Amino acid sequence: xxxxxxIEDNLRKEAKSLLESGKVTLVLAYAGGFDEKHPVPYVAKxxxxxxxxxxxxxxxxxxxxxxxxxxxxxxxxxxxxxxxSRAVVQLIQEGKVRRDDLVILGIPAAGMKNQxxxxxxxxxxxxxxxxxxxxxxxxxxxxxxxxxxxPYDVLAELEGMDxxxxxxxWKKEFEKCIRCYACRKACPxxxxxxxxxxxxxxxxxxxxxxxxxxxxYHLTRFYHLAGxxxxxxxxxxxxxxxxxxxxxxxxxxxxxxxMFGQAAGMNIEDKPAMANYKGEDSDQMLGS
Amino acid sequence: MLKKIAIDQFSELVKALLEQGLLYAPVKGTDGVNFxxxxxxxxxxxxxxxxxxxxxxxxxxxxxDLIRYRIKKDTPEAQPVPLENRPAVILGVRPCDVRSFExxxxxxxxxxxxxPYWKSKRDxxxxxxxxxxxxxxxxxxxxxxxxxxxxxxxxxxxxxxxxADGNLLLRGMTDRGEKLLASLGCLxxxxxxxxxxxxETVKKGKAVRTRSAEINDKxxxxxxxxxxxxGEFWQKVxxxxxxxxxxxxxxxxxxxxxxxxxxxxxxxxxxxxxxACTFTDFTLEASGHNPRPxxxxxxxxxxxxxYSYHVDKYGCISCVGCGRCIRSCPVNIDIFxxxxxxxxx
Numbered sequence: 001x002x003x004x005x006x007i008e009d010n011l012r013k014e015a016k017s018l019l020e021s022g023k024v025t026l027v028l029a030y031a032g033g034f035d036e037k038h039p040v041p042y043v044a045k046x047x048x049x050x051x052x053x054x055x056x057x058x059x060x061x062x063x064x065x066x067x068x069x070x071x072x073x074x075x076x077x078x079x080x081x082x083x084x085s086r087a088v089v090q091l092i093q094e095g096k097v098r099r100d101d102l103v104i105l106g107i108p109a110a111g112m113k114n115q116x117x118x119x120x121x122x123x124x125x126x127x128x129x130x131x132x133x134x135x136x137x138x139x140x141x142x143x144x145x146x147x148x149x150x151p152y153d154v155l156a157e158l159e160g161m162d163x164x165x166x167x168x169x170w171k172k173e174f175e176k177c178i179r180c181y182a183c184r185k186a187c188p189x190x191x192x193x194x195x196x197x198x199x200x201x202x203x204x205x206x207x208x209x210x211x212x213x214x215x216x217y218h219l220t221r222f223y224h225l226a227g228x229x230x231x232x233x234x235x236x237x238x239x240x241x242x243x244x245x246x247x248x249x250x251x252x253x254x255x256x257x258x259m260f261g262q263a264a265g266m267n268i269e270d271k272p273a274m275a276n277y278k279g280e281d282s283d284q285m286l287g288s
Numbered sequence: 289m290l291k292k293i294a295i296d297q298f299s300e301l302v303k304a305l306l307e308q309g310l311l312y313a314p315v316k317g318t319d320g321v322n323f324x325x326x327x328x329x330x331x332x333x334x335x336x337x338x339x340x341x342x343x344x345x346x347x348x349x350x351x352x353d354l355i356r357y358r359i360k361k362d363t364p365e366a367q368p369v370p371l372e373n374r375p376a377v378i379l380g381v382r383p384c385d386v387r388s389f390e391x392x393x394x395x396x397x398x399x400x401x402x403x404p405y406w407k408s409k410r411d412x413x414x415x416x417x418x419x420x421x422x423x424x425x426x427x428x429x430x431x432x433x434x435x436x437x438x439x440x441x442x443x444x445x446x447x448x449x450x451x452a453d454g455n456l457l458l459r460g461m462t463d464r465g466e467k468l469l470a471s472l473g474c475l476x477x478x479x480x481x482x483x484x485x486x487x488e489t490v491k492k493g494k495a496v497r498t499r500s501a502e503i504n505d506k507x508x509x510x511x512x513x514x515x516x517x518x519g520e521f522w523q524k525v526x527x528x529x530x531x532x533x534x535x536x537x538x539x540x541x542x543x544x545x546x547x548x549x550x551x552x553x554x555x556x557x558x559x560x561x562x563x564a565c566t567f568t569d570f571t572l573e574a575s576g577h578n579p580r581p582x583x584x585x586x587x588x589x590x591x592x593x594x595y596s597y598h599v600d601k602y603g604c605i606s607c608v609g610c611g612r613c614i615r616s617c618p619v620n621i622d623i624f625x626x627x628x629x630x631x632x633x
Contacts, residue, residue: 034499035428038620041528061619065530115620176319178341178350180564182532186618198569206550208351208561238618240340240534241319 002109003140008055010139011079014105016050018077024103026070028063029053029079037115041066055079055139057113060121062232064088065188067097077103079139081112082129086230086265087188089134093265093272094228096191106135108143114237125246127151127231133266151231152254158247170248171211174218176241179209183245184221186238189228196220222248227256227273230265259284290478290486291469292455295334300474301456302329302379308471310376312346314339323378334451337420337427338382342540342612344392346378347409350537351561354405354547359554369557371408377468379416379449383493384432384608386417386444388540394602395543405560414468416458417445422492429611431624433500437608440493452485459486498609501628508631509599512592515633519584525626526587528619533564535613535621536590541606544570565589587621595627 015027031042031052039059043066044050063078064087070076080088088104091097108131112121128151131142158166181197184190196204197217204220206213222245229249236246257263259282260273270276293301305311306326313332315324321336323343357366389410396406419440420426426439442448446465449458457478460466469475478486515521536542546563550556563570566586572578580586598606607623614622 033620034614034622034625037428038614038622040620040622043527116615173318176317178537178562180533180537181567182530182534182618185530185532194568198567200569207546207548208550208559210351210550212552234618238532238534240538240616243319 002057002111002143004056007107007109007140008053011055011105011107012050012053014137014139015044015053015077016047018103019044019050020047024075024077026074027053027077027079027105028066029105030055030059030061030063055107057109057111058115060112060114060234060237062087062186062188062234064091065186065234067091067102067188068191072098073101075101075103077105079105079107080132080135081107081109082132083127083230083232084188085132085134086127086129086263087232088265089268090189090228090230090265090272092268093270094275099268102136104132104134104136106132106138108132108138108140110143110146116237121233123149123151124154125236125244126233129231134268152250155247155251155254158251173243174211174214176243177209177214177218178241179214179217180240182238182240183235183243186234187225188232188234189225189230190221192224218245218248222252225249226252227260227262228264229253258282289466289469290457290459290483291472291475292457292478292482293475295451295454295456297474298334298456299329299332301472302326302332304472304474305377305379308377308468309374311379312343312376313379323380332379334380334418336380338385338610338612340612340616341538342388342610343378343381343385344388344540344543346376346413347389347406348392348396348543348545351559352405353557353559355558357549357556357558359551359556371404373408373412376409376413377416378413380418381415381445382420382610383417383439383441383444384430384435384437384610385540386415386441387435387437388608388610389415390444391541391602391604391606391608392543394604395606398602414446414464415444416447416449416465416468417442417461419448419450419489419493420496421451422489422496424496426496426498427611427615428499429614429622430498430609431500431611432609433498434503434609434624435605435607438490438493439496440490442490450486450489452482452489455482457482457486457489498611499624501624501631503595503605503627503631505599505603505605508605508627509596511631511633512596515630516588516592518633521630521633522584522588525629526584526621528621529566529583529587530619531566531568531583531586532618533562533566534616534618535623536564536566537562538612538616540608540610540612541594565593591623591626591630594623 018024027044030039033040062084205216311326312323315331320340353369396403446462460469544563545560547560571580594606
């Protein structure tokens, strides 16, 4: 199991030394919230702030989400778990963040828990990356021997449905949507400014929470994240009404992986699947 | 008057209420427990701590058509949408949420201009409050004690309901509530023992502890204005905020809305729907200028509106300590902690 205390100690130690030495000006990690189950994303700016940092099984937030807030050239250390590290890689691939600006504090973590349900977050709601795919400093020992299923296993039920049943499933889920936009705001890859949903000329979708507008929002977001979603599951955990957005993202991710032979954010040398052309690319989408 | 019904007969009560008109009550779905218009009595649950979304949507729906129109060749044809004033009952509102209706009334009814949409639904709806379980601990996010509310305070409800020994006890708190109770044939009259159990539950509710702090309305109102320019403080306490609208949408006292004409082909409606001060485009002006471009400025507006401007304008803080915004925040921002910290500056 994950040695949370050891990771927390290392996080504080490394954050302090990085800030003291001036190697970075910011450390993106977690601080304590109103209780242990509710840690808060935190930006340490001085060595003294390092003592406030925490790490426990409820630190599920993807800190890569905050990277695009800062101008290029800002020296940042960022604490990342497996899926979070894939977001860093993807952001680097997309040119939103520079590798040289970052000190990546990798956290191998199994047994993270959903703070609302207390359930262990596994491959069902997030990807199978337990160890960071990239790091400069590792804050805990890499975890091996934990049996992680395919992140796509959870799709079996949805894939078993016929078209009408799937449509009925998603329609029902989207009826719950209150359009608070927590999903896009929690997402490390949703950095568009402005988001198409906030544009007024032209207006792409109804602003009121009607079925059509909600469908337009979610479908566009799903497809805009094709080949880019790194399967951290934050959108679904952020949702106040528990729409299982991760299912759609996983489906699209799976199709991308099958067609283009790469999963998002796994390799810093890759080009984003949707921004790259290879002669041997699948033309499956043109068929049937 | 005090009436009672066995808990296993609860669906009889629901059926009787449905016969009177619209009924909103807690229903368990994949989105948690929330108030819904009831069609099937079996859908109603009493097994919940509090609903994910507040009950405000009964009086202030997330989206409401004000005018419906059809665009003709020369002139548009427009019809105002008739006000909804069918008799309705909302069942199962927690004591802190009941108080939120009074706070919203000050804005929608007491600001000099009466909001007919709020008023028509509020006037035609009977509120049945429901005590928290006084033998269980409060959720760690809650802080309704701060405002002097207990877990089983009956004030503000038309009828107040508690659980006691396999029964539901219902006491009429207003004329409207008394009338409703008198009309429900499925209820039995409560006896002296029930009266005692009811009063004891109310008392016990006072002992259920939530987080709490001494917050004086006028003092915090002034303090927040005084520290308005303390950017360091506001940036520190809001650094995690991702600027979604979850906190305002689940809040029972957030009332900001947007209005927009939404047309599909030749038909459409002028709608009003919830807006959130945390959204980037909340204050975006037609010129392109945005007076609150930064997240800390928008979150500061949220705190100041609730704990300062609302006190100045309507004489009370617009928060009931229900804890929803904290439970639903994707990044665990705790408005209670922020206000307490601000008070100490």
